[in-house]
Amino acid sequence: xxxxxxxxxxxxxVEQSRAPLRRRTPYREPPSDTVVAxxxxxxxxxYKSFRKGRSITPVLxxxxxxLERGKLTAIxxxxxxxxxxxxxxxxxxxxxxxxxxxxxGDRIDNLxxxxxxxxxxxYFGMIFQFYHLLPELTALENTLAPAMIxxxxxxxxxxxxxxxxxxEELLELVGLSHRLSHTxxxxxxxxxxxxxxxxxxxLKPQVLLADEPTGNLDKAAGDEILRLxxxxxxxxxxxxxxxxxxxxxxxxxxxxxxxxxxxxxxx
Amino acid sequence: MYKLLLCLKxxxxxxxxxxxxxxxxxxxxxxxxxxxxxxxxxxxxxKRIHGILSDVVIEGYGLSGFxxxxxxxxxxxxIGGDRVAGVTTTAHVPAMLNFQxxxxxxxxxxxxxxxxEATYADVSDFGEFLLHxxxxxxxxxxxxxxxxxxxxxxxxxxxxxxxxxxxxxxxEEEMRRIEEARTPRQFSATYPHPNPLPEREGTRRLTEExxxxxxxxxxxxxxxxxxxxxxxxxxTSQAAVTDPFATARPAGPPxxxxxxxxxxxxxxxxxxxxxxxxxxxxxALVRRPTEEGKSxxxxxCAPGDDVKITVPTDGAPPQPVSENFTVVDxxxxxxxxxxSTFAFVPLARLQEMRGMIDPLTGERAVTSIxxxxxxxxxxxxxxxxxxxxxxxxxxxxxxxxWKDMQGPLLAAVQLETTVxxxxxxxxxxxxxFGILATxxxxxxxxxxxxxxxKSLGAPSEGVMSIFLTYxxxxxxxxxxxxxxxxxxxxxHINEVAYGLEMITGHEVFDPNIYYFREIPTILDPLTLAxxxxxxxxxxxxxxxxxxxxxxxxxxxxxxxxx
Numbered sequence: 001x002x003x004x005x006x007x008x009x010x011x012x013x014v015e016q017s018r019a020p021l022r023r024r025t026p027y028r029e030p031p032s033d034t035v036v037a038x039x040x041x042x043x044x045x046x047y048k049s050f051r052k053g054r055s056i057t058p059v060l061x062x063x064x065x066x067l068e069r070g071k072l073t074a075i076x077x078x079x080x081x082x083x084x085x086x087x088x089x090x091x092x093x094x095x096x097x098x099x100x101x102x103x104x105g106d107r108i109d110n111l112x113x114x115x116x117x118x119x120x121x122x123y124f125g126m127i128f129q130f131y132h133l134l135p136e137l138t139a140l141e142n143t144l145a146p147a148m149i150x151x152x153x154x155x156x157x158x159x160x161x162x163x164x165x166x167x168e169e170l171l172e173l174v175g176l177s178h179r180l181s182h183t184x185x186x187x188x189x190x191x192x193x194x195x196x197x198x199x200x201x202x203l204k205p206q207v208l209l210a211d212e213p214t215g216n217l218d219k220a221a222g223d224e225i226l227r228l229x230x231x232x233x234x235x236x237x238x239x240x241x242x243x244x245x246x247x248x249x250x251x252x253x254x255x256x257x258x259x260x261x262x263x264x265x266x267x
Numbered sequence: 268m269y270k271l272l273l274c275l276k277x278x279x280x281x282x283x284x285x286x287x288x289x290x291x292x293x294x295x296x297x298x299x300x301x302x303x304x305x306x307x308x309x310x311x312x313x314k315r316i317h318g319i320l321s322d323v324v325i326e327g328y329g330l331s332g333f334x335x336x337x338x339x340x341x342x343x344x345x346i347g348g349d350r351v352a353g354v355t356t357t358a359h360v361p362a363m364l365n366f367q368x369x370x371x372x373x374x375x376x377x378x379x380x381x382x383x384e385a386t387y388a389d390v391s392d393f394g395e396f397l398l399h400x401x402x403x404x405x406x407x408x409x410x411x412x413x414x415x416x417x418x419x420x421x422x423x424x425x426x427x428x429x430x431x432x433x434x435x436x437x438x439e440e441e442m443r444r445i446e447e448a449r450t451p452r453q454f455s456a457t458y459p460h461p462n463p464l465p466e467r468e469g470t471r472r473l474t475e476e477x478x479x480x481x482x483x484x485x486x487x488x489x490x491x492x493x494x495x496x497x498x499x500x501x502x503t504s505q506a507a508v509t510d511p512f513a514t515a516r517p518a519g520p521p522x523x524x525x526x527x528x529x530x531x532x533x534x535x536x537x538x539x540x541x542x543x544x545x546x547x548x549x550x551a552l553v554r555r556p557t558e559e560g561k562s563x564x565x566x567x568c569a570p571g572d573d574v575k576i577t578v579p580t581d582g583a584p585p586q587p588v589s590e591n592f593t594v595v596d597x598x599x600x601x602x603x604x605x606x607s608t609f610a611f612v613p614l615a616r617l618q619e620m621r622g623m624i625d626p627l628t629g630e631r632a633v634t635s636i637x638x639x640x641x642x643x644x645x646x647x648x649x650x651x652x653x654x655x656x657x658x659x660x661x662x663x664x665x666x667x668x669w670k671d672m673q674g675p676l677l678a679a680v681q682l683e684t685t686v687x688x689x690x691x692x693x694x695x696x697x698x699x700f701g702i703l704a705t706x707x708x709x710x711x712x713x714x715x716x717x718x719x720x721k722s723l724g725a726p727s728e729g730v731m732s733i734f735l736t737y738x739x740x741x742x743x744x745x746x747x748x749x750x751x752x753x754x755x756x757x758x759h760i761n762e763v764a765y766g767l768e769m770i771t772g773h774e775v776f777d778p779n780i781y782y783f784r785e786i787p788t789i790l791d792p793l794t795l796a797x798x799x800x801x802x803x804x805x806x807x808x809x810x811x812x813x814x815x816x817x818x819x820x821x822x823x824x825x826x827x828x829x
Binding site: 088091094113114117118119120121122126128132133134136137141146149150153199 | 716720722724
């Protein structure tokens with residue numbers, strides 16, 4: 001899987017973390033203050049380009065970034081600067097052309113598909129600009145979707161009450177307890193995004209990856225979402241990586257990573 | 268879990284899927300209906316053929332047959348042991364059937380079969396095909412009083428015969444009176460006329476010249492038992508005196524040993540019968556369409572009527588001999604081929620007629636030996652044993668099973684079934700392509716959802732199995748509904764046919780063509796299982812390609828898809 005020689009000193013439990021991903025506990029206690037600076041996600045010298053016909057468009061050109069646990073980090077940059085691509089790479093939705101991505105010190109960019117599926121399912125929560133809810137399912141079912149994917153039919157059936165309660169709690173947390181059985185078609189944009197957040201939190205992920213979560217919302221709804229993310233970050237110590245193009249939103253975060261021409265220009 | 272949930276949701280929300288279900292349903296229902304009707308037909312036909320033919324038949328090659336039948340039968344019992352349920356000997360000979368209908372002589376070519384009444388029912392279902400209930404229980408060549416099938420003319424049996432005799436007598440009486448009035452008186456005074464019949468052309472002229480019987484005056488109320496052996500008409504010489512039309516009747520058979528005592532007896536058609544004959548119903552029956560588009564049965568002759576049979580004698584060259592027979596029953600196997608060619612007479616009578624009796628030893632020849640085995644016995648195996656026991660190099664026998672004898676017909680039906688099945692399965696395959704197209708559309712439509720599922724960590728196999736499960740569900744639903752529909756249709760096929768008849772005014776199932784009153788069907792559970800499994804397999808196969816496409820979608824591109 002990964003080579004131990006490249007592990008950074010920031011990692012304290014090298015041996016344990018190299019165990020297969022599925023054996024890890026899905027949720028870790030929020031880190032104590034002493035290890036706040038620990039890098040939970042780390043990109044090293046990433047390259048990614050897209051090919052369209054004959055022309056090759058380089059998007060990431062050897063960028064490196066280290067994202068600390070428990071922080072709300074914003075990735076900003078101009079349109080086409082590679083913010084979303086970086087987020088997709090971090091979330092293992094795509095693979096880099098070159099470079100490494102490490103999660104808790106382990107390389108995850110070269111994992112087999114099954115391992116990446118488990119990572120996305122249990123360790124990362126993702127929210128998108130266009131919410132990306134399943135239109136046939138209700139808010140509650142959408143929230144439960146990761147649990148359904150992560151469990152076998154039997155396992156899901158055995159835990160259905162517990163999982164359902166958790167989904168309901170999450171929807172209550174995001175303020176949608178009155179909209180459990182509504183399909184996305186009957187929800188407003190803000191409500192849809194809050195459902196998406198509940199879904200992302202369903203399996204207690206370690207990192208929440210947000211791709212322009214407020215990009216498609218009006219100011220009030222956007223502020224609502226931001227407040228929610230902020231609360232999650234502060235109260236539960238959730239690590240959040242948020243892509244945005246809005247400097248005002250970026251200003252509210254712990255740290256801003258600026259991408260210019262596929263490279264990091266930290267401020 | 269999400270797979271099942273999404274399958275269910277897609278089934279409920281995608282109406283295009285309904286079209287796929289319906290195409291599968293129709294395909295499955297059609298296959299079931301066609302298969303059960305074809306199986307019903309095949310079975311009915313096999314049953315009929317098997318009922319007519321016995322299990323194994325030993326045939327001679329010629330019409331003269333073979334004489335050592337008793338030895339062969341003994342050997343058959345020896346070889347077969349318990350397996351042999353019945354053995355009978357028969358004589359088959361081509362013959363000509365003549366009967367009079369409204370003044371016309373109707374001639375039919377028949378396959379005359381001499382049967383042994385006592386044992387013939389043991390080897391075939393011959394009895395079941397007879398129209399009289401008593402005959403069905405026990406074959407008899409004696410004419411019955413009545414009680415024949417409802418379809419026959421009202422007056423059948425002895426009733427018909429007596430009425431006919433009365434009419435005939437009245438007619439003859441009238442003709443005699445006319446003749447008398449025409450003839451000068453002095454001729455009338457010479458009555459009874461001593462002059463015998465004018466000489467006729469024919470083979471038996473010599474016999475007749477030799478046997479000019481002494482004049483016997485018949486008593487008006489002869490107390491002869493009506494159901495006796497055949498009486499000959501040799502006494503026509505006296506009859507000619509009183510009945511100038513008697514010449515129209517040919518002489519009966521030459522007097523046989525044992526019957527010579529009755530020579531000179533005058534035949535009373537109202538009280539006596541000739542040797543019985545059982546005719547295939549197709550020989551006497553005419554079906555003609557009525558104005559309403561239905562058909563009506565119409566009989567040219569009925570039990571009680573006399574017919575003439577002409578057969579070739581067992582000599583070289585064969586000579587035609589003719590004899591009167593009285594129709595005692597009809598044979599209706601509902602296989603038109605048999606019904607319109609078969610006629611059955613007692614074996615002994617046929618042997619006498621044709622001279623199949625060795626004049627020195629008195630041994631009687633037969634042309635075939637028919638064997639029925641106990642149910643479940645290996646027919647083909649028994650045939651092989653017999654063939655080994657009677658090698659064709661030494662014995663002039665041809666040994667065949669009933670399937671061998673009707674091989675081409677059965678093979679043709681089998682081929683028909685196979686071709687129909689292939690065609691209908693192609694129909695389901697077309698439905699399969701419909702499913703493929705539908706699924707492809709659904710996959711394209713669901714591209715974004717597939718991206719979402721993958722971003723939530725759903726593995727490619729999971730996404731693939733959504734669509735495979737979907738295909739299986741469609742196939743199961745479609746073939747399930749098709750199964751129920753098909754089975755219901757088959758169960759009520761005759762009502763459906765009747766309903767269609769009512770609506771269209773045409774006869775859907777024409778008994779003229781098929782000889783079945785009802786459409787025969789057989790529902791074979793194995794066939795049903797195969798059809799349903801096949802349809803489901805096609806539905807799943809059709810969903811493989813779209814499912815693969817869904818599985819291969821790149822999550823980022825799928826998420827961007829609009």
